[in-house]
Amino acid sequence: MNSSVAVENARQLAVERVERLSEADLADLAEATDAAIIEGGGFGWVEPQGRAALERHFRGVLLVPERELFVARLDGHVVGSALLVRPPRNNEAQAFAATLTHAYIAPYARGHGLARLMVRKVEERAAALGHRVINLDVRETQTTAISLFENLGYQHWGTHPFYARVAGQTVAGRYYMKTLEPGRGRSTGTLIDGAG
Numbered sequence: 001m002n003s004s005v006a007v008e009n010a011r012q013l014a015v016e017r018v019e020r021l022s023e024a025d026l027a028d029l030a031e032a033t034d035a036a037i038i039e040g041g042g043f044g045w046v047e048p049q050g051r052a053a054l055e056r057h058f059r060g061v062l063l064v065p066e067r068e069l070f071v072a073r074l075d076g077h078v079v080g081s082a083l084l085v086r087p088p089r090n091n092e093a094q095a096f097a098a099t100l101t102h103a104y105i106a107p108y109a110r111g112h113g114l115a116r117l118m119v120r121k122v123e124e125r126a127a128a129l130g131h132r133v134i135n136l137d138v139r140e141t142q143t144t145a146i147s148l149f150e151n152l153g154y155q156h157w158g159t160h161p162f163y164a165r166v167a168g169q170t171v172a173g174r175y176y177m178k179t180l181e182p183g184r185g186r187s188t189g190t191l192i193d194g195a196g
């Protein structure tokens with residue numbers, strides 16, 4: 001028992017925002033993504049895509065200015081990812097809000113706290129960029145993700161009854177928001193509640 005805890009404690013957990021990925025990281029990321037899709041998905045894809053298509057996908061993600069890619073590593077290997085999506089420049093009215101999407105950890109790396117760490121890192125980055133609100137949505141069947149987000153303080157504000165189609169079934173989706181404190185300037189509470 002003690003030795004398994006020691007081994008567990010010795011696992012290296014890390015989350016980083018990436019602007020480029022090595023070939024080895026891309027291969028690990030494609031493998032983690034397909035493994036998570038095969039296990040049940042819950043973050044967009046329904047069918048496994050294969051390594052070549054996923055590598056093209058992630059190379060494309062890295063080119064989009066409004067998308068920031070975060071990867072989770074277990075013992076140095078990429079085992080999951082998440083996207084922070086910023087509003088486009090022409091959406092000044094919603095510049096204060098960003099979206100967390102496409103978050104998953106491969107089944108073989110779950111339960112170590114990586115998703116929690118990844119969400120925290122995305123929140124820190126969004127706050128550092130000046131965003132005051134983070135939005136996300138999740139299929140109502142993703143109960144682990146729902147506990148994760150609710151434990152991290154996300155507020156469920158609505159449910160879309162026709163959110164996704166998976167294996168011929170319509171699945172509802174839950175919409176969440178969380179306010180962020182930027183670390184300087186007016187607090188988000190006063191900004192949102194204030195008449196200005």
Ligand SMILES: CC(C)(COP(=O)(O)OP(=O)(O)OC[C@H]1O[C@@H](n2cnc3c(N)ncnc32)[C@H](O)[C@@H]1OP(=O)(O)O)[C@@H](O)C(=O)NCCC(=O)NCCS
Nearest residue numbers: 042103104105110111112113114115116142144145147148
């Ligand atoms: C949701 C998901 C990202 C969690 O990844 P993870 O790295 O295993 O999660 P963590 O180890 O960081 O656990 C974080 C929290 O999730 C919840 N959680 C984790 N495993 C759980 C389980 N088996 N049952 C219930 N809740 C669980 C807990 O609230 C946990 O917090 P705690 O450790 O303080 O109790 C992962 O299960 C996954 O990829 N699911 C499929 C994709 C998905 O649903 N993505 C979200 C939609 S965008």
